[in-house]
Amino acid sequence: MDQRTSSDQRAAFSPVRLDTGRPETHRPSASSTDGRSTDTAASRPSAPPKRSTDDVVFDVDDVSVHYGSAPALVNVSLTIQRRKITAFIGPSGCGKSTFIRCFNRTNDLIPNARVQGRIHYHNQDLYAKDVDPVEVRRRIGMVFQKPNPFPKSIYDNLTFGPKVNRMKVDYDEVVETSLRRAALWDEVKGKLKQNAYSLSGGQQQRLCIARALTVDPEVILMDEPCSALDPIATAHIEDLMRELERDYTIIIVTHNMQQAARVSDRTAFFTAEVESENDDRRFGRLVEIDDTSKIFSNPSDRRTEDYISGRFG
Ligand SMILES: Nc1ncnc2c1ncn2[C@@H]1O[C@H](COP(=O)(O)OP(=O)(O)OP(=O)(O)O)[C@@H](O)[C@H]1O
Ligand SMILES: [Mg+2]
Numbered sequence: 001m002d003q004r005t006s007s008d009q010r011a012a013f014s015p016v017r018l019d020t021g022r023p024e025t026h027r028p029s030a031s032s033t034d035g036r037s038t039d040t041a042a043s044r045p046s047a048p049p050k051r052s053t054d055d056v057v058f059d060v061d062d063v064s065v066h067y068g069s070a071p072a073l074v075n076v077s078l079t080i081q082r083r084k085i086t087a088f089i090g091p092s093g094c095g096k097s098t099f100i101r102c103f104n105r106t107n108d109l110i111p112n113a114r115v116q117g118r119i120h121y122h123n124q125d126l127y128a129k130d131v132d133p134v135e136v137r138r139r140i141g142m143v144f145q146k147p148n149p150f151p152k153s154i155y156d157n158l159t160f161g162p163k164v165n166r167m168k169v170d171y172d173e174v175v176e177t178s179l180r181r182a183a184l185w186d187e188v189k190g191k192l193k194q195n196a197y198s199l200s201g202g203q204q205q206r207l208c209i210a211r212a213l214t215v216d217p218e219v220i221l222m223d224e225p226c227s228a229l230d231p232i233a234t235a236h237i238e239d240l241m242r243e244l245e246r247d248y249t250i251i252i253v254t255h256n257m258q259q260a261a262r263v264s265d266r267t268a269f270f271t272a273e274v275e276s277e278n279d280d281r282r283f284g285r286l287v288e289i290d291d292t293s294k295i296f297s298n299p300s301d302r303r304t305e306d307y308i309s310g311r312f313g
Contacts, residue, residue: 060078060079063119072095075286076117078268080103080249085241085250086250086252086266087254087260088100090284094284100221103251104136104139139218140219140221141221142212143205143221145227147204149204154193154195162174167215175214178213182207201229203233205225205228205229205233209225219251220249220251222250223252245265269287
């Protein structure tokens, strides 16, 4: 089956009730021969598009995040384009991690975090009461700064998600497909029963990417996925991202300007500035988002230029 068609069909999740859990029709369905799911019409959006075009996966409108009463990020509006890599860059503390967590509702898991504003995922309010955050996190997977495989075998790391999600799939096939997609198969195919901790850091990170792919997501969020890796392992992950871009929408947070310039199609620059002379609190703000080539050659805002040329941050 053509993966693009499959992925298009999976565009949005239907409303699911938080109190009753996911109905059967919203569970990941049986895998096709390529290891990706073949969704049914039941899981396709029923309402006509309201706000976004087909190329917009996320439409973020005036989002602010507070921790307790302290604002971390304010008034962010942008769109995330389908099957593009979008990089979030900016100085430490400007809210990049806070913001990327908004896209799969992992801020919900932080007790004092409060998200305001609207994020539409394929025209559907991601934060609507009837949207199941667990289903959100399956559709929108995440890879963290430090590789975090489970203390289990390579094989068990990769079957964990499909088992938890009760996917009716051939586990051997999921393991092989996800490892191939994460460009790790050739290195580990002879030792699938070995503990994941026996892999190198770069291999562990690719395993975590493979693990994220096993539950058939549409979007992959990566928060500084290479910061713990050496240049060779970093190059592997960057190559992999370019491969994955053909089928997935990717958002990456990175402190590495060259990496943002190398791998991303669009770049969003955030900063955290003191708001007024009488108030030394810093709020993260989006300065601009544009094509990566424009951000790195001719940004619209002076602050972006200063940051990418190393004059601040
Ligand atoms: N769990 C939390 N509780 C309270 N405040 C938090 C929490 N997480 C982040 N913050 C605050 O929110 C602001 C933004 O933090 P965040 O981690 O999102 O920044 P960042 O841009 O990812 O920084 P870095 O580049 O260092 O990773 C900071 O002031 C930080 O102290
Ligand atoms: Mg961060």
